[in-house]
Amino acid sequence: MSSAATFRQGIYQFQWARNLARWLDAFPNVSLVLEVSPNRVAAARWSRTGSLDGYAVESLPPGALVPSAVEINVANSPAVKAAVAAACGRLRARDEDVAMILPDTVIRVFVQHFEEFPRSAEEAVPMLRWKLKKCVPFEADETLISYMRQAAREAGVDVVTALARLRIVREYETLVEGIGLLPGVVLSSSLAALSLLDDEKPTLLARVSGSSLTTAIVRRDVLCGYRCTELPAHGPNLTPQMLLEEIFPVAAYYQDTWNETIKSVRLAGLGSRLPEFIKPLEEEFRCDVRSLLSSAISQGLVKEDARPLADRDLEGLIGWVLQRG
Numbered sequence: 546m547s548s549a550a551t552f553r554q555g556i557y558q559f560q561w562a563r564n565l566a567r568w569l570d571a572f573p574n575v576s577l578v579l580e581v582s583p584n585r586v587a588a589a590r591w592s593r594t595g596s597l598d599g600y601a602v603e604s605l606p607p608g609a610l611v612p613s614a615v616e617i618n619v620a621n622s623p624a625v626k627a628a629v630a631a632a633c634g635r636l637r638a639r640d641e642d643v644a645m646i647l648p649d650t651v652i653r654v655f656v657q658h659f660e661e662f663p664r665s666a667e668e669a670v671p672m673l674r675w676k677l678k679k680c681v682p683f684e685a686d687e688t689l690i691s692y693m694r695q696a697a698r699e700a701g702v703d704v705v706t707a708l709a710r711l712r713i714v715r716e717y718e719t720l721v722e723g724i725g726l727l728p729g730v731v732l733s734s735s736l737a738a739l740s741l742l743d744d745e746k747p748t749l750l751a752r753v754s755g756s757s758l759t760t761a762i763v764r765r766d767v768l769c770g771y772r773c774t775e776l777p778a779h780g781p782n783l784t785p786q787m788l789l790e791e792i793f794p795v796a797a798y799y800q801d802t803w804n805e806t807i808k809s810v811r812l813a814g815l816g817s818r819l820p821e822f823i824k825p826l827e828e829e830f831r832c833d834v835r836s837l838l839s840s841a842i843s844q845g846l847v848k849e850d851a852r853p854l855a856d857r858d859l860e861g862l863i864g865w866v867l868q869r870g
Contacts, residue, residue: 612648642729753814
């Protein structure tokens with residue numbers, strides 16, 4: 546399967562998109578999933594019934610993987626390849642498809658409104674390339690593009706578009722091809738994690754990964770806003786006020802466009818510092834603020850056998866199995 550075809554499958558895999566697109570039967574039945582992040586490689590295997598058959602986590606040395614939409618990501622190839630091989634080897638993975646979950650920084654996501662939008666991909670893709678060419682720092686012929694239509698608040702149609710540089714995606718695909726696996730689906734970590742949200746009411750997800758923050762707002766199977774930014778500080782130097790300042794543009798856009806407020810906030814990636822951030826966000830948004838995973842567990846979305854993944858904050862891997870249904 547080509548990288549372009551692989552990437553196109555990715556955007557349709559997350560739960561709220563699947564509810565609209567109904568394309569799931571066209572995708573490979575991938576039971577093995579691999580998530581690559583700046584500090585670790587994690588793999589999990591799921592049974593046909595959705596139960597966890599096994600998982601493995603391998604640490605990466607600092608600086609071995611530096612996520613970027615433009616520059617080389619795999620800075621220490623031997624270390625990253627060894628971690629991928631070890632994680633997949635512990636799950637006895639060989640000669641099979643694997644779903645790849647990549648850092649959010651690698652895949653740019655846009656939500657755009659159109660009064661009219663072509664039905665055919667032959668017309669839609671060139672339009673999106675032209676419209677977004679100034680939004681990404683690489684040439685159109687280097688771009689992998691995937692899109693989906695979704696309901697708009699008013700007349701017209703909203704389109705969710707995911708863009709990535711072919712050369713960067715190939716870096717990650719080569720990691721698994723080198724050990725005899727076939728990359729069947731590629732998507733970003735936070736898009737996978739969206740499956741863990743209760744989106745019956747407007748819900749904002751703020752997810753920290755290293756030095757990046759992804760903010761997304763989902764409402765009744767519609768992705769209303771999405772933004773991935775570099776934080777001014779990370780780790781122990783990140784303050785609640787810094788996080789609020791990065792979240793605010795997406796929240797303000799939603800409130801202005803949809804004329805309603807955020808009803809719940811879910812946080813991920815803050816680790817043991819989570820309690821420091823809850824009260825300031827509650828005061829700002831005047832709604833329920835909780836951990837993404839604790840909320841998903843309380844809703845019964847995380848099965849008991851998947852709790853070890855939750856304990857390791859591997860929400861991308863858990864979200865993947867929910868998308869597979």
